[in-house]
C-alpha cells in the first residue's frame with residue numbers, strides 16, 4: 001500500500017515558517033496535486049516527502065511505515081525535477097537504466113575501465129534490458145534509446161526523466177513542476193501523457209504546480225496552499241464549485257470568480273438597489289456582511305432597457321478570445337464588486353458565448369444564474 005499520511009508536519013527555516021502544520025492523507029493510487037502561488041511551500045512539502053528536506057516537527061507515513069527519518073533511498077519514491085537532471089554524457093538507454101545500475105553499485109564502479117565494463121554488463125543483462133525497453137516503449141522512446149540528451153527536444157528529455165523514475169517501479173512518484181520548461185503546446189501534450197502514465201502505472205503521484213489548468217486536468221485531488229497552509233483539499237470539481245474561502249474562489253478559474261458585496265434580508269439577496277430571491281439551497285442564510293460569489297460564465301448580459309431583475313452596469317472592456325468573449329462591467333445603482341487582488345476596482349467579469357457585439361460604454365443589465373451562487377462571509381472570507 002502506498003498511501004501517504006502527514007501528521008502535523010511543519011517546516012521552519014530559521015524564523016520563516018514554510019509549512020505551518022499540515023495534516024494530509026493521500027490514498028493509494030491517487031494523483032495529488034499541490035497547487036499554489038510561488039513561495040507557498042509546495043516544493044518544501046514535496047522535498048520533505050522525498051527526504052531531501054528534514055521535517056521540523058510531525059510525522060510522514062508511507063503505507064504503515066514511518067519514513068520521515070529515513071534517507072531518500074529508503075523511501076521507495078522517485079523524484080522528477082523541472083530541470084530533467086539527465087546525464088549529458090550518457091545515452092537515453094543508460095540514463096533510463098542508471099537507477100538499476102546504481103542499485104547494484106560497488107565501490108570499484110568508480111575505477112575507469114573496470115567500472116565501465118561492470119556498468120555495461122548490468123545494462124546488457126536481460127532483466128535490465130527488458131525493463132528499460134518496456135519503459136521506453138510506454139513512453140514512445142524506443143527510437144531514441146541510443147541518442148544523447150542534447151539531441152532531444154524538451155518534451156523528449158522530460159519523457160526520459162519520467163522513464164528514469166518509472167524504471168525503478170517505485171510506489172510513489174514525486175514531481176516538481178516537471179512541465180514548466182516546455183512551451184504551451186508541448187505542455188498540454190505532456191499533461192495528457194502523465195495522466196495516461198498514472199492510469200497505466202497505477203502508483204501514487206504527488207505533483208507540484210502553480211498552474212491551475214494542470215491541477216484541474218490531472219489531479220484526482222488538489223491541495224491548494226497559501227503561506228504554508230492548505231486552504232482546501234478536495235477533488236477539482238469540489239474546489240471549483242464549492243470553494244472553501246474567497247482565496248480558493250479567486251485562485252481557480254479564468255477569469256476568476258466575481259465577488260459582489262451584499263446582504264441577505266428575509267430570503268432576499270440585496271445588492272445595491274437590486275433585490276434577488278435567495279436560492280432554496282441557501283434558505284437558512286442571513287446577514288449583513290455577505291459576499292456573493294458567482295463565476296463569469298453564470299452571468300448573462302442584456303440590454304439595460306430589458307426588464308428582468310439583473311444588476312445595472314456599464315461595459316468597460318470587451319475581449320474576444322475565440323469561442324467566447326470576456327466582458328468587464330462596472331456596476332452601478334449602489335452595487336459594489338468587492339476589491340480583490342488582481343481585480344479592477346468596482347468591476348465584474350462575464351464570459352459570453354461567441355463574438356459579443358457589445359461596445360465599451362454600453363448600459364447593460366447583468367443577469368445572475370442564482371443556482372450557481374456561492375456565499376462567503378465578508379469579514380472572514382470563509383464560505384457560508
Ligand code: ATP
Pocket residue numbers: 013016017018036037038039040041042043044045210
Ligand atoms: P516556487 O513555486 O517559487 O518554487 P514554492 O511554493 O515551491 O515556490 P517553496 O520553495 O517551498 O515554495 O518555499 C516556501 C518558503 O520557504 C519560501 O518563502 C522560501 O523562500 C522559503 N524557503 C525554501 N527553502 C528555503 C531554505 N533552504 N532556506 C530558507 N528559506 C527557504
